[in-house]
Amino acid sequence: MLSSSRLAVIASFLSSLVLVAAQNCTLQFDGRVNADLVAADFDVPNDVFSEQFVIGQGLTFSLALRLLPAGAGSLFDVDGGFEPVEVLISDDSIFQDQVAFRRAELLPASNDGADASTQGVKTLHFSVRKDDVRPLNLSHEYQLVFLETADFSANQFVLKTGTILGQNTADPDTLQLFGNTNDGQLLFSTKFLPGTFHNFALTLDFVQLTTQVFFSTGEDALVSVTDVLQNDVSGQGQFHFGTLKKPVNGVGDITKDGDQPANINEGVIFGGIFQEDSADGCISLAP
Numbered sequence: 001m002l003s004s005s006r007l008a009v010i011a012s013f014l015s016s017l018v019l020v021a022a023q024n025c026t027l028q029f030d031g032r033v034n035a036d037l038v039a040a041d042f043d044v045p046n047d048v049f050s051e052q053f054v055i056g057q058g059l060t061f062s063l064a065l066r067l068l069p070a071g072a073g074s075l076f077d078v079d080g081g082f083e084p085v086e087v088l089i090s091d092d093s094i095f096q097d098q099v100a101f102r103r104a105e106l107l108p109a110s111n112d113g114a115d116a117s118t119q120g121v122k123t124l125h126f127s128v129r130k131d132d133v134r135p136l137n138l139s140h141e142y143q144l145v146f147l148e149t150a151d152f153s154a155n156q157f158v159l160k161t162g163t164i165l166g167q168n169t170a171d172p173d174t175l176q177l178f179g180n181t182n183d184g185q186l187l188f189s190t191k192f193l194p195g196t197f198h199n200f201a202l203t204l205d206f207v208q209l210t211t212q213v214f215f216s217t218g219e220d221a222l223v224s225v226t227d228v229l230q231n232d233v234s235g236q237g238q239f240h241f242g243t244l245k246k247p248v249n250g251v252g253d254i255t256k257d258g259d260q261p262a263n264i265n266e267g268v269i270f271g272g273i274f275q276e277d278s279a280d281g282c283i284s285l286a287p
């Protein structure tokens with residue numbers, strides 16, 4: 001008979017094996033884009049992304065997406081021949097009555113706000129890259145990836161770049177990952193390099209209310225860059241991947257007030273979006 005402490009040691013050893021090996025965890029959703037898809041496929045119901053949200057009034061996703069060649073794929077795209085996808089914004093990217101925002105974001109098709117992607121322990125993967133031809137205006141704040149609670153009252157985490165509103169941003173050309181917007185804790189930041197995929201994995205524990213960040217660039221395997229941090233990830237909701245540009249000089253409700261210069265032609269490239277079940281410790285650090 002093994003003592004429970006010895007069993008715990010063995011269990012932790014086994015789970016560390018699970019963590020190191022390149023392997024195939026159970027997927028919760030797969031937002032990687034098969035090379036046989038074309039932009040118009042995202043205008044109609046499909047099993048990758050919502051065809052409804054988040055997009056400017058009167059626009060369709062085929063106008064807001066640019067599919068890149070599969071060869072340009074990120075860490076978790078290359079082996080499967082998946083292609084990165086760029087999310088574009090223009091002056092017309094006005095969602096509902098948010099006239100001071102310019103935004104377009106991809107939401108995983110199965111992520112309806114109450115599904116299992118925000119339950120248990122899950123690891124969210126995504127890679128993000130600049131488009132040097134359609135640069136962001138770093139005088140503004142951008143939200144690139146976030147989880148928004150089902151009641152729309154908070155973001156449980158948010159990846160930003162540019163000049164963060166209400167803060168003194170030392171270098172706006174930085175990717176800054178914040179925890180729950182109710183306390184604004186900075187979890188991790190890194191220089192936003194040109195021509196490079198920045199690969200993130202966030203282990204979100206919806207039971208213990210923690211977040212751990214893994215990161216690498218290019219084709220390097222992910223490494224952990226934070227401890228398991230307390231972060232309130234409760235409230236379920238939806239994951240957003242895209243370009244949400246906030247105004248400058250906004251007063252009060254900045255979704256409706258503030259300045260947005262005209263003739264915007266901006267985009268951010270995403271690859272390797274998927275989520276795996278980490279309840280048993282499974283995390284893919286490399287393909």
Ligand SMILES: *[C@@H]1O[C@H](CO)[C@@H](O)[C@H](O)[C@H]1NC(C)=O
Pocket residue numbers: 024025027
């Ligand atoms: C894991 O394997 C299953 C079944 O072979 C496959 O459908 C899935 O795409 C694989 N996941 C990854 C991340 O490669």
Ligand SMILES: *[C@@H]1O[C@H](CO)[C@@H](O)[C@H](O)[C@H]1NC(C)=O
Pocket residue numbers: 137138139140248259260261
């Ligand atoms: C960037 O944004 C600022 C603030 O809105 C604006 O003054 C400036 O003209 C913009 N730059 C470009 C190149 O659009």
